[in-house]
Amino acid sequence: MSGTKTGRWRRLLPVPLLLLLAAGGGWLLAPGSGAVYLQLQARSDALHRGAVLAEPILAVSFVLLGLLALVFADFPWPRRILAGLTLASLAAGLGLGAYVLHFDLTIEEAGSAGQFTSARPAKISGQQRWAGPWQESDGPGIASPPRDDGHLVELDRISLTLKDADGRRIWNRRRPGGWPASLLLGERHLLLALPSDRWEDDVLLQLVELDSGRLVSEFHVLGRRISIPLARGPRVVLATWRPSGTALYVLDLAGPRLLWRRRPAERTQWPPRRWPEELQQLLEGKPP
Incomplete structure (x- = not known):
């Protein structure tokens, strides 16, 4: 009798190994850090919709089989x-999870x-001051005051449109995202920060040539809301918000490149009312 029980246990030994291999295979097949x-x-x-459908089906199959x-x-x-199909x-x-x-x-x-994306170097003076910001409030739609010209x-x-003094279009390009958006104007460029209209957890910052409307660079990052950018010269400070927390970024648009990012341990108030001192230092080109 004891020999029969021992034989059954031996036959069951490969089961945990098979389950471990399935979970490990699923982990290894997923995209890596690169x-x-x-x-x-x-x-x-698409992946999460498929997983939401597949996991209950697999659970029911496991029980019924x-x-x-x-x-x-x-x-x-x-x-x-049937035991093989159950396993x-x-x-x-486990592999899908x-x-x-x-x-x-x-x-x-x-x-x-x-x-x-669309990353091209931008000629922005280190002392350039940005006009604005202007931000959408009650709904989509903002306009800057007329410039000197x-x-x-x-x-x-x-x-997104540039108009002349008579209201005629100089250039026009598709609105790149959702609501609310905020806008800054420089000497040769404009900055536009807004949530993505393609994905729920994505926000973006666009740098556009003011004279031609050509896209210079676009920065995408995880988030549901994006703050009004704080800019001086080519440096831009911004914050993004998700239910899991807030992240802070400093960008160099002349590169373009990411200079600094941090996710505060404490829960930052949204929208940010006071920028951390180290961000102000980075905006001025000083190390924090």
Whole structure:
């Protein structure tokens, strides 16, 4: 009798190893630390929708197949097939869960670091002062006051436009994101900060040539809200907010490059009313 029990336990020994291999395989198949943030964002929604559907199906399959294996316990081959399918359902659920977990950790890491797209160097004077900011409040739509030449920038629900003193369009480009947006004007460029209209957890900062409307650089980072940028010369300070917390960034738009980022341990008030002293120092080009 004891020999029979020992034999059964020996046959069960590979089961934990198989489950461990399934979880490890799912973890290893997920994108690693070198993955590109926006590529992960493009895959994230479909992956999570699929996982939300697949995990309950696998859980129900595990229970039903396990019950059927017990029902056919006296029939060796049906019992073995059903037991194998039960184990496969459990292994698939563990593998998928490990894949999604590793994917989420990777997109959190890559998204917190941010990504520049359409990145071209910008000639911005170190002493340049930015006019503004102007921010949308009750709904989409803001406009800057006329400049010395009569030109003004207008952002509506659909487009970003530069108009002359007579209201004629000089250039027009598609609005790059959602609401609310904030706008700063420099000598040759404009800065636009707003949530993405493609993904719920993405915000962006655009640098656009004022005369031509051509995109110079675009910075994407994880977040649901983005603060009004604080700018001096080519340096920009901004904050992003998500339910999990606030992150602070300093960018050099002349590069463009990320100079500094931090996620405060304490919960920062949103929107930020007082910038940390080290950010003010970085904005002035001093080390914190």
